[in-house]
Amino acid sequence: MFTISLVTVAIMLLYAVPGFLLVKTKLVKENAISAFAVFLMYVCQPCLTIYTFQKTEFSWGLLANIGIIFGLALLLMGVMLFGMFFVLKKKYADVRYRVANVASAFGNCTFMGVPLLEALLPNNPEAALYSTIFFIAMSILGWTVASALITQDKKYIKPLKIILNPAVVALVVALPLFFAKVTLPAVLNDAITLVGRMSTPLCMVIMGMRLATVEFKSIFVDATTYIATAVKLVIMPLLGLLLTWFLPIDYALKVSFYVMCCCPVAAIVLTFAEMLNEGQKSAANVVLLSTILSLATLPLMMLIIQNI
Numbered sequence: 001m002f003t004i005s006l007v008t009v010a011i012m013l014l015y016a017v018p019g020f021l022l023v024k025t026k027l028v029k030e031n032a033i034s035a036f037a038v039f040l041m042y043v044c045q046p047c048l049t050i051y052t053f054q055k056t057e058f059s060w061g062l063l064a065n066i067g068i069i070f071g072l073a074l075l076l077m078g079v080m081l082f083g084m085f086f087v088l089k090k091k092y093a094d095v096r097y098r099v100a101n102v103a104s105a106f107g108n109c110t111f112m113g114v115p116l117l118e119a120l121l122p123n124n125p126e127a128a129l130y131s132t133i134f135f136i137a138m139s140i141l142g143w144t145v146a147s148a149l150i151t152q153d154k155k156y157i158k159p160l161k162i163i164l165n166p167a168v169v170a171l172v173v174a175l176p177l178f179f180a181k182v183t184l185p186a187v188l189n190d191a192i193t194l195v196g197r198m199s200t201p202l203c204m205v206i207m208g209m210r211l212a213t214v215e216f217k218s219i220f221v222d223a224t225t226y227i228a229t230a231v232k233l234v235i236m237p238l239l240g241l242l243l244t245w246f247l248p249i250d251y252a253l254k255v256s257f258y259v260m261c262c263c264p265v266a267a268i269v270l271t272f273a274e275m276l277n278e279g280q281k282s283a284a285n286v287v288l289l290s291t292i293l294s295l296a297t298l299p300l301m302m303l304i305i306q307n308i
Contacts, residue, residue: 001120001299001302001303001305001306002299002300002302002303002306003299004119004120004302005116005119005120005298005299005302006295006298006299008115008116008119008120009112009116009294009295009298009299010295012112012115012200012204013204013291013292013295014204015200015201015204015205015208016204016205016207016208016211017208018205018208019204019205019206019207019208019209019210019211019212020208020209020211020212021208021212022205022208022209022212023208023209023212023213024212028209030209030213033206033209033210033213034274036202036205036206036209037206037267037270037271037274038271039202040111040199040202040203040206040267040271041166041268041271042166043195044195044196044198044199044202045110045135045166045167045170045199046166046167046169046170046173047170047192047193047195047196047198047199048110048114048132048196048197048199049132049135049136049167049170049171049174049196050170050173050174050177050184050192050196051192051193051196051197052114052128052129052131052132052196053129053132053174053175053177053178054174054177054178054183054184054189054192054193055125055128055129056125056126056128056129056178057181058178058179058181062126062129065126065130065249065250065253066129066130066133068249068253069130069133069134069253069256069257070133070134070136070137072240072243072244072257073133073134073137073138073257073260074137074140074141075243076236076239076240076243076261077105077106077137077138077141078141078145079239080104080105080231080236080239081101081102081104081105081141081145081146081149084100084101084104084105084231085101085149088100088101092152095150095278095279095282096222096224096279096282097224098149098150098152098278098279099150099224099228099269099273099278099279099282099283099286100224100225100227100228100282100286101149101228102142102146102149102150102269102272103228103229103232103265103266103269103283103286103287103290104227104228104231104232104235104236105141105146105232105236106138106141106142106146106232106265106266106268106269107138107232107236107260107261107262107263107264107265107266108203108263108264108265108266108267108291109131109134109135109138109260109263109266110131110132110134110135110199111199111200111203111204111267112200112203112263112264112294113131113134113135113259113260113263114128114131114132114199114200115200116259116263116298117130117131117256117259117260120255120259120302121252121255121256124252124256126252127252127255127256130253130256130257130260131256131260134257134260135167136167136168136171138266138268139165139166139167139168139268140162140165140167140168142165142268142272143156143161143162143165144156144157144158144161144162145157146269146272147161147272147276150272150273150276150278150279151276151278203267206267207267207287207288207291210270210284210287210288211288213284214281214284214285214288218285219285219288219289219292220289222282222285224282224286225282225285225286225289225290226289228265228286228290229264229265229286229289229290229293232264232265232290233262233264233290233293233294233297233298233301234297234301236261237258237261237262237301239261240257240258240260240261241258241261241304241305244257244258245308255305258301258305259302262294262297262298262301262302263294263298264287264290264291264293264294264298265286265287265290265291266287267287269283269286269287270283270284270287
């Protein structure tokens with residue numbers, strides 16, 4: 001697990017190089033980066049959701065596991081969000097701490113999680129589906145609780161925000177096909193698969209673009225980014241492991257949940273910051289720092305689960 005995760009994360013980080021070069025050479029302007037992020041969230045991510053459902057065969061046991069992973073994800077991320085809120089609320093006037101609050105709970109569980117799980121658990125295709133379910137739970141919290149925390153505005157806590165977001169809409173399309181055991185026509189399925197699997201490289205390309213717009217040393221000088229990164233890369237995985245390890249659930253589900261908890265801060269934290277026009281620089285820094293450090297932490301965290 002150590003070697004596989006190290007190689008997989010290193011390859012994913014290499015995807016950031018073209019994005020970095022495109023912005024540095026001014027072939028892509030800084031104000032165009034958000035358009036790539038919108039395409040990732042509204043096109044690639046829904047296709048990735050459908051892809052993970054299509055590659056997995058329906059069973060009642062799998063449906064039960066989907067419910068378990070969804071509940072565990074909501075529980076753990078909810079605990080992280082509200083726990084960090086009470087730790088940081090005295091400094092909430094500073095947007096950096098509001099962004100750090102959200103960043104400490106949200107991980108790159110699909111764009112990085114899917115290729116990691118496919119590499120670590122090649123004989124368990126349902127692992128990628130668990131990643132998608134984890135992301136859907138994160139999206140529901142992101143469009144509601146996290147948006148309210150970042151903006152300090154409760155108007156985002158609405159039922160419509162839970163239903164009308166790209167992740168849930170994609171789920172509405174994917175679930176009936178999954179239940180009915182309907183396989184899409186090969187041409188359509190191949191197209192959806194291709195766009196869905198673009199998610200990881202595109203996410204990392206966007207990361208490289210963002211890196212090109214910031215002063216490199218600024219990533220490493222803000223204490224709030226270290227707080228959020230430490231919580232996300234170390235504390236959350238350990239809590240996730242503690243939460244699942246003694247439950248009577250299958251090994252693939254436990255490993256999948258743990259790997260998703262180990263992933264660095266989610267790129268959608270930056271996307272939400274941009275859409276909400278709050279704390280964009282802080283969000284970019286914490287996403288970049290955690291992604292860079294995950295090259296070391298992710299393989300090391302794999303050693304823990306490999307040896308218990």
